[in-house]
Amino acid sequence: MPHRHDPCCQAVVLAGASGSRLHPLNSGGTPKVLLPVANRPLLSFPLRTLEEAGVAEVLVLCEGDAAASAVQHWLAGYSGALAVEAVRVTEGSSPVEALRGVRDRLRAPHVVLLSGDVVTEVPLQAQLLTHRLRGAAVTPLLARRRESAAAETKPGQAPKNVDYVGLTADDGLAFYLHSPDRARQLRIPQRVVDRVPSLTLRTDLTDMHVYVFQTEALRAVLAARQDLHSLEESIAWRCAAFLAPEGAYCCRANSLQAYAEVNRDVLAGAHAASLLREAPNAKYENFVHSSVQMGSKAAVGAGCMIGEDVVLGDKSTVKRSVIGPNCRIGAGAKIINSVLMADVTVEDGAHVHGSILCNRAGVGAGASLRDCQVSPEFRVGEGADLRGEVPAGGMNFYNTGGRPATFDPFDDPRGFRKRPKSIFVRHSGKLSGLAVLFLTATVIYLHSHRRTLHSHLAAKDYQLNAIVEEKEAISRTLREKDHKVSVKTVESEHLRRTIERLQEEVSTQSTRALEATRLAEETTRASAAKIKALEERLQADTARYTSQTVEAHMARHHHRLSMLETAMGHERREGEEEPQEDPFAKLP
C-alpha cells in the first residue's frame, strides 16, 4: 500500500548503541540493530513503523565504521518505500553529539527521533498528529508498563528502574525523571509547579524512546547548550505526551531478556498481523517456512517461527522458539523458549531451554542448555550441562563436558550479565551468609554450655529410669485391678440369679393377693346388700311408726275440736256480747 510521503517529517534512527547489554549476541561484530528478531533484522521494525507513518527520509546513525558498513550493506537490499541512509558517527559519542552532527541535514519542520531497537505497533501517525495539533516542541511516546514497578519491591521501599512522569490535565508532559536506582525523593522544580494548575505523577509509564521534535526547537537547544543533555532537562519546552493506546505492543529490545521477549511476543497471533505483516499458519498458529524439512513426528508448537531451509530431525520438538535459516536440528532434540540464529546446529537429543544461540553456534549431542547465551561460532560439547552460563570464547574452541569454559573479560567490559536467575541464586549470597551465621551461633552456644549439657543429660537419664519403674508399678496395679474386676463379675452373676428368683416369688405372691382381694370384695358386696335390706326395713318401720303417731295426733286433734265446738256452741248461746276468743290459741 503506497503511503503518501509526508514532506513535513524526517526521521533519525539511533542505531549506534553497541549493545553491551546484549553480550554475547553482538560479539560476532553484528551491531545491535541487525540482530535478528523473528528472522529479520531488528532495524526493520522501526523502519516499518516510519514507513507507515509516511515519513520520507530516514537517517540511521551508526557508531563506528564496522557498524555503519554493516548497516549500509543491509540497506542495499532494503526494498521499502523509505529513503534510508546510514550515517557514520564517531564511536563513543552520546546520542546528543550524534544528533548535533547531523543537525544540518534536518530540513523538515518536524523530526522523529527514535531508537533503533523499538518494536511497536502504536501508529506513529497518531503521535505526529497529536504533536502538530498541540503545537508542542516535543512529543514522546509513553507506553504503559507491563508489570508494575512496585511488583518486585518490598513494601515501604521505593522501586528501582522507574520513570516518574508528570502529566497535566490535558496530557501535556510537565515533568520527567528516569531513576534506575531507588529514588528516595523527587524534586519537582518550582517553575513546573507554577506553570501547571494540576499535575498527575504516574509511575506506570515508560519512555519508549520515540520522540517527535520540532526541528527548530531541537536545533536551538542543540546550539545553545553545548554540554550533554537528556530529555529530562528540556521541560522548559512545551511537551505533549502521547500515551500509547491500551493493548498496543511497545517494547525495546535493549537487554537479553527484552530481546528474547520481543522474539516471542512478536510471534503471538495478536501482534503478528500488525508487526510482521504476515499471518501465521491458521491451523497451527506458527510461522513455518515452506522450505523446511520436517522429520517424522517432529512437533512445532504454536508461536514458533522457523526460517528457510531448516532441517528438523525426527521426533524433535520446537515450542515458542525462533529458528533462523539453515539450521539443523537433530533427532529427539527439544528447543523450548529459545532463539536460534542462522546456521545453528543442534545435534541429537540436545535440550535447549530458554537460551539464545548465535550464528553458527553448535550444541553437541545430548547436551542440555538452560538460560544460556551461546556466542557465535561456539560449539557446546556433547553431554554438557550448562545452566545460566555464557559459553564464550574464540573460534574453534571445543568444550567437552567437565572442563570449564574460559571467559574473556574484554568481551564484557561493563560486567553486565543480565541472565535470568532463580530466586535462590539471586539471593544466594544472603542465604549463605545467614546460614553461616546461624551455624556458628549454634556451635558457640553448644560449646560454652557443654558441662551443663552433660548434667542435663544425667538428670534426664535418672528421670528416665524413674519413669520406667513407675511404668512397671502401674502395670502391676492394672493387673490386680483386672483380677478384681473378674471376681466382681462373677458376684454380679450370682446376684442376678437371686434377683430373678425373688421376682418369681413376688409374682406368685401378687397373684395370691389378687385372689384375696377379689374374695374380700365379694364379701363386702354381700354385707352391703344385707345392710341395704336392713335399712329398708328400718325405713318402712319408721314410716309406719310416724304415720301411726301422726294419725294418733290427728285423732286427738279431731277430738279436741269436736269438744271445743260443742263448748263454743254453748258459749254462743250464753253470751253473744263477749268477744270471740280464739279457741285454738289455747291449744298447744
Added chain:
Amino acid sequence: LFAHLPRHHEVDVAGVVARGTAAALPLPAIQLGLTLAQGSLRGANARCIAMLDVFRQVVLEFRSAGGREFARELNPLLNSVISFLVFCRPLSVSMGAAIKHVKAAVEKLKLEPSAKERLLGVISSFVQEKILFAGDHLAGEAAKRIQSDDVVLTYGYSSVVAAVLLRAAAAGTPFAVVVADARPLLEGRRMLRALLAARVPAQYVALNGLSFVLPRVTKVLLGAGAVLSNGAVLARAGSAAVAMAASAAHVPVLVAAETYKFHERVQLDSITHNELGDPDLLVEMPGGEKAWLEGWREQEGLGLLSLMYDTMPAQFVSMVITEVGAIPPTSVPVILREQRADGNMA
C-alpha cells in the same frame, strides 16, 4: 423513533488516524473537526465562520497545476474536508448554506486563471456580508425594539441575541433580562456572564421555572439555528418550550436570525431533522450530586436521548428579525425566493 439520526460517536486523534484519510487532510481541518466533536465550538455563526476559515486556509495552501484544472482538483479536497467535518459532527444549516455558496463560486470560477484569489475573495465576502455585517445590522434593528422597562426573556446563548442585548444596553435603554437555561449544555451561563459584564440586570432561571417568570416578561428574544420555509424555527433544544409558554401567556416571541440561515425545507416536528448529542453529558450531575444514570449502557432497555435542536412552529413566533427587516414567519418564503433570484442573477 430517532434511529434515522446518525448516532453520536467519540472522535479523537486515534480515531482520526484510524480513518486513514488523516494524511491528506490539512491540519486546520483536523483541528476544527476535533474541536467540533468535543463540543468546545457551538453555535451556528461560530461554526460557520470557523469552517470558512478552514476553507480559506485550504485554498491558500492549495497548489494546482493550472487555472483550468482548479475546480477539478480543489473539489475533491474540499469534499474530503467536508466529509471529515461531517464525520466529526453533522453540519448545521448555516454551514450548509456556506458550503453551497462556496461550491457555486468554485464552479463559476473554474475557467479563470486567477481563481484562487477570487475564491478567497468570495469566502471572505460571504463572512463579511452575510454573517458579520448582517449580524451588526440586525442588532441595531432589534435593539430599537427593546423599550424602556422591558423584561426580555431569552434562552441559552445566541451570539445574535447577545449582540442585540448588548447594543440595547450600550444605547442606554434601561431593561432587564431573564435568562432561561437547561442541562446538559447550560449555555445560558455564557449569556449571563456576557450580560453581567455589560452591567445589564439579569436573572437566571431554569427552564422548568418558566411559568414563574413569564408573568413579568414583556417579550421573548430567541436565537435560531435555522428558519424554515413554513415559518418554523430550528433552535437549541428547549427554545420551542419557551416559545410555546410565551405564546400561551400572550408574550410576543421575537426570533433574531440572519437571512443566510433561511432554508427551503419544511419541517413540522423536531424528529425528522435533528442531531443527537452526547448522551453521557446527561449522566453528569452538576454540583457533585450522585450520577444516578451511571451505568446506563449496561441497563437493558434503557437509552439516553440528547437532542440538540427542536422546532417551534410558526404560530408561536410573532416576528422574525433579519437584517432586511422584521418579517412575520409566514413571509419567510418571500425572502427565500429573493435569495434564489439573487443567486441566479449573480
